[in-house]
């Protein structure tokens with residue numbers, strides 16, 4: 001560990017996930033998004049994070065109305081589940097009124113996003129292609145092309 005990092009500020013990835021109460025997937029999402037999430041320090045094969053930097057970043061995010069902490073439970077709720085043609089990949093990291101917006105992949109290969117309520121109540125079952133397929137089927141039936 002470098003001298004710049006004071007030991008009590010240094011936390012492991014596991015501790016970071018516990019601290020933020022988010023999943024590993026969510027953490028990687030935050031890092032990949034390029035929204036200023038602190039860079040870890042590599043120590044051997046593991047990563048060490050500066051808790052102070054993480055706290056500063058959390059404060060910066062919350063000033064912009066973005067909630068990061070405590071999304072693990074919401075994450076485990078839907079990730080990996082399938083709704084119609086949509087498979088929930090994971091937390092997109094985005095929030096609408098504090099609710100998780102999920103990254104989903106449609107059977108047709110398109111990516112889309114959906115909120116828990118849209119998935120749970122069946123309002124969203126595809127990227128939109130399902131609706132198109134229905135229209136096509138109806139059109140074919142009405143015009144005697146099926």
Ligand SMILES: [Zn+2]
Pocket residue numbers: 085106107108109110126127128129130
């Ligand atoms: Zn689709």
